Amino acid sequence: MSSRTLDLDIDLLRTFVTVVETRSFTRAADLLGRTQPAVSLQVRRLETQLGSPLIDRTGRSVAVTTEGAALLPQARRLLRLNDEIVATLGEGDLEGEVRFGAPEDIATQHLPRILGAFARSHPRIRLSVTCDFTANLLDQMSRGMLDLALIKREPVGPEVGASVWREPLVWVAQDASLGAQSPLPLIVAPAPDIYRKRALAALQTAGIAFRPAFTSPSLAGQMAALRAGLGVSVLPAAMIPRDLVAVGAPLPPLPDSEIALVSAGGAGGPAGLLAQEVLRALERGPRGAPAWASST
Numbered sequence: 001m002s003s004r005t006l007d008l009d010i011d012l013l014r015t016f017v018t019v020v021e022t023r024s025f026t027r028a029a030d031l032l033g034r035t036q037p038a039v040s041l042q043v044r045r046l047e048t049q050l051g052s053p054l055i056d057r058t059g060r061s062v063a064v065t066t067e068g069a070a071l072l073p074q075a076r077r078l079l080r081l082n083d084e085i086v087a088t089l090g091e092g093d094l095e096g097e098v099r100f101g102a103p104e105d106i107a108t109q110h111l112p113r114i115l116g117a118f119a120r121s122h123p124r125i126r127l128s129v130t131c132d133f134t135a136n137l138l139d140q141m142s143r144g145m146l147d148l149a150l151i152k153r154e155p156v157g158p159e160v161g162a163s164v165w166r167e168p169l170v171w172v173a174q175d176a177s178l179g180a181q182s183p184l185p186l187i188v189a190p191a192p193d194i195y196r197k198r199a200l201a202a203l204q205t206a207g208i209a210f211r212p213a214f215t216s217p218s219l220a221g222q223m224a225a226l227r228a229g230l231g232v233s234v235l236p237a238a239m240i241p242r243d244l245v246a247v248g249a250p251l252p253p254l255p256d257s258e259i260a261l262v263s264a265g266g267a268g269g270p271a272g273l274l275a276q277e278v279l280r281a282l283e284r285g286p287r288g289a290p291a292w293a294s295s296t
Contacts (some may be wrong), residue, residue, distance in 0.1 A: 010082050012046040013075045014276070015039055016054060020072055021279040022162040023062045030162075030263060032272060076280060083121065083273065095124040096270045101137040101149035102129070104219045106259065109239065111150075114281045118274055125270045133217075135192035141262060147271040150278070152194040153258040162261045164282050168237045169198065169254040171247040174229040179247035185213035185231030187222050195234045198254055206252040 018028040019039065029036045047054050054068035064072065102111060107129065119127055130140070134151040141149055150164065171179060178185065184203065188196040203210050213231035216222050226233055226244055236257045240246060259282075263275050 006049065008049065008078070009046070010079065012042050012049070014079055015042040016046050016068075017072065017075050017079060018276060018279075019043060019055065019062060020064055020068070021276070024162065025062065027162040079276075097126040097128060098270045098274050099128045099130070099145065099147045100274065101140060101146045102131060103134060103137075103150070103152060104131045104217075105236075105239065106150050106152075107131045108219065110282060114278060118277050122270070122273070125274075127274075133189070133193050135194075138262070141264060144264070147264050148275055148278070149262045151260055151262055153260045154194070162263075162279065164259045164261050164279065166256045166258045169195065169234055169257050170237050170240065171232050171251045171254070172226060172235045172240055172244050173232045173247050174226055174244060176245050176247050178229070178232050179251050183209035183211040184251075186210050187214040187216075187225045187231040187233040188212065189217050189222065190215055193217075195257075199234045202252045202254055208250070208252070 015028065015032060015034075018032055019025055022028045025039050025043075026036050029039045032039065034042075043055055050067070050071070052067035053065050054071060056063040056065050056068075100115070111129070115127055115129065119125070130137070130146065132140070134153075137146065137149040137151055140146045153163075173179060186199065188199060190196070200210075214222070214225035216225070222233055223241070225231065232247055232251070234254060237246070261275060261278055263271065
């Protein structure tokens, strides 16, 4: 047996992890600022180095092999250690600014922990965070005002960004009996909020009359209106506070909430690093209760 030590290429490991986390060679290429053939070649080079197949290419979607699944957590640990070392020494391209956008509900529930940890690990990177509706974030991205954004993605149509997680949307109220009122009193954000759009479309398709009872761009304002019993709103199932209830029939079902990470074309350096941290942190979906979940 050869005594030669095999030195793994961090760049190849980063490419492999990004492909697995985005579940797409194309989306991984966008995040890494490379072409899709280059990303595919890097994964093959890693497979050659290790002498094992890591990605199952027989299906239509990206899936890891048994060897790839075993490598994934170890590769993440190596990348995390590599990034901590580089950040500590202040080398490489880990200096600059990342302009990050997200809707308010995602930003308040999921991002503080992730961004706080990132800021502590990379003190030379300046974070600038914008909270806004998905349509506005995409517009800012197209005008070069943002480097990364978490967005709420439509359930049909062309895919936008790398999928992060999905979960059911539900009708929510202070009392379930509010769902039987006609016209239905709605608590919504103003246009172009996607949850508003989905709520109105579902009600119109079901032929259910409704009226705007409370409209606010602020999540805190909407929650206050819900707790006051002013109407019914839409939330992801995992974000229902303990003092509110899900409302079923006669209200129609809603399409799932789909959250995606969008990056500026060829975003690398600090932005690419943050993108990978966000994907790693949120790949299994939201965890933990919302900060505003209590009734106090």
